[in-house]
Amino acid sequence: MNEKATTPYPGRTEDVIVLVCEPTTEYGKPIAYQGTTITNALKDYYSFITNREKIDVLKWIVAQPAFTELKRLSLAENKIFTLYTNQYDEILKTGETPNNLQIAQKFVANGYDVFLLANPHNTKSADFIIRQRNKIFYVEGKTSSGGSALSVRLSEGAKQANRIAINFSIIPQFHDLYHQTRKAFENNEFLTNLYIFKGSVLVEINKDIALSPKYDKLLSALWNKRK
Secondary structure, rough: OOOOEEOEEEEEEEEOOOOOOOOOOOOOOOOOOOOOOHHHHHHHHOOOOOOOHHHHHHHHHOOOOOOOOOOOOOOOOEEEEEEOHHHHHHHOOOOOOOHHHHHHHHHHOOEEEEEEOOOOOOOOOOOOEEEEEOEEEEEEEEEEEOOHHHHHHOOOOOOOEEEEEEEEEOOOHHHHHHHHHHHHHHOOOOOOOEEEEEOEEEEEEEEHHHOOHHHHHHHHHHHHHOO
16 A cells, blocks of 8 residues: 555655554453554544544554554553654654653653554544543644633644643643633534643643633632642
C-alpha cells in the first residue's frame, strides 16, 4: 500500500503500516471492530454514531503492535506510546520537548497511558488516545497563552474531538478561564470535557459543570485544588 501519512513533524513521511489484528478482548469485552490501517480506523471513528462503536475503534488502535514505548518520557506506572519512536528520540536529544509531548507527559504524571497519533493526510484526527484502567478517550491537545486566545484554541479543538486537553504557556487569570471555558461549552455542542493543566495539576471540567449556574464556585474549587 502506497498510502502516505503525515508524521508528527513536517518534511518527514513514511508509508502507513498496514495493521491487521484478530478480534481481541480488552477489559473483559470482545472488540467487535476490525480495521485495516490506523488511518482508516480514524475515519471510521468519525463516521460511527454510537459510543460503543467509537470505543471499539480506540481499543483496536491501541492494540496495534506498531506502537512502541517512548521510554525517555514514560514512567514506571504509566507509558507514552508512539508510532515514530526514532523521530521523537532525535528531537528530544536536541533538548526540545514539543507541545504535544509536554501534554502527554502531564497525562502520564496523572495516571494515564498516552498513545500519540500522527495526523494522516486528508483525515480529521485528534492528537491522543488516553487510557486509565478501564476507560479510554480520544483527545485533542492545545497549548494556549490564555485570555481571548483560549476561546479560539477551544473552538479549533472542538472540531477534532469532544475532549480537549489544554496546556497553558502562561497561566490565565481566573476571570478569563471562567468566561472562555464556559463560552466554549455554550458555543460547541459536541464538546463534553476539558482537561486543563495548571502546571502539573489536572483540572477536568465537563459540560454539566460548565453550564451550571454555580460554575464560578465549582471551577474555583477545582482550580485551587492541590495535587
